[in-house]
Amino acid sequence: MTPLPLEPPFGSLSLPKPLERLRAAAERFPANRFGRVLTSLVRRLCLAGRRDPLDVSPLPTIHARLYPRTNRCEKRAIAGLQFFDLEERQALSGTLAGSQSDPFVFLDLGANVGLYSLWMVSEARRLGKHIAVVAVEPDEVTRARLAANVAASAAAEIRIASCAVGERAGTGMMVRNDRNRGENTVAVTGSSEGFEVLPIHEICRRHDLTHIDAMKIDIEGHDHAALASLFRDGDPALWPDVIVVEAGKREAVPPVIELCLRNGYESVRRTRLNMILRRAPRPTALDE
Known part of the structure; x- marks a missing residue:
């Protein structure tokens, strides 16, 4: 894919230089409560009196045009991206670093504005x-x-x-949350109108993917059905080596995690909202 030119060109909507220096400094604040408070203050200063969007460079070699007032993840990316799913991103980076795949395949389900995808590209370049x-x-x-x-x-x-991603092919409509686009949800309708809903293995087929090294899935309530379909109908070669999936805060072991554990995954770490899972090594002839 050759990205289309950005209009107006990136940098046209940047912060004034003093604020940009302050914003960049916030990326070095410690990842603790004090750092979070300072980062929040910097973010407020950057946004005060300014309209969306803003052009920032939140990651090495990565640029983003952000609309922080209507999307929580874009607001976080304005300053202090070190607080955004740090453990998840570190796990994915470690998987990339240790992989022999060429290319390494990352599937970002529920990509939002692409922070996970762009992080993986930044790490691959590094x-x-x-x-x-x-x-x-x-x-x-x-x-x-x-x-x-x-x-x-x-x-x-x-x-x-x-x-969209679902258990089976169909159509869907978007139920929008205008205050936080990251909480938009898909209603599967089955009508002839709307956008396509596809199972994971069909998305892979259309994009010529024969394996998945790592996958992030955050599709607002459809995670369980989508993964169940992959485990039931997809070629096991497509089962990712590492999965990052939303686990929430309430249940000790949510159904979507139980599903992964039943299908040969091991929990690596539970973060504030997500679970990092790794596919258990398959037994070899020497093990049997």
Whole structure:
């Protein structure tokens, strides 16, 4: 995929230089409560009296045009990205660093504006690795923001899929949350109108993926059905080596985690909202 040119060009909507220096300094604040308080103050200063969008460079070699007032993850990316799913991103980076795949395949289900996908591209560039990313985002407005960030970062490694993810092929409509686009949900309708809903293995087929090294899945309530379909109907070669999936805060072991554990995954770490799972090594002839 060759990213389309960004208009107006990236940098046209940057912060004034003094604020940009302050914003960049916030990226070095300690990842503790004090650092969070300071970062929140910096973020407020950066946003005060300014309209969306803003052009920032939250990661090495990565540029983003952000709309922080309508999307919580974009607001976090304005300053202090070190607080955004740090353990999850570190686990994915470690998986990338230790992988022999060429290219490393990352599937981002519920990509939002692409922070996970762009992080993986940034890490691949740092490590000198080849990577292929498929970022799936059904919402038209959010997907346009994703495409703008891909363009700004010249991230030809990322292919964008405009469908939603579900248990089986069908159609869906978007139920929007205008205060936080990250909480948009898909209602599967079955009608002839709306956007496509596809199971994971069909998305892989359409993008010529024969394996998945790592996958992030955050599709607002459809995670269990989508993974159940993959485990039931997908070629085991497509089962990711590492999965990051939303686990919430309430249940000790949510059904989606139980599903993964039953299908040969081991829990690596539970973070504030997510679970990191790794596919257990398959027995070899010497083990049997």
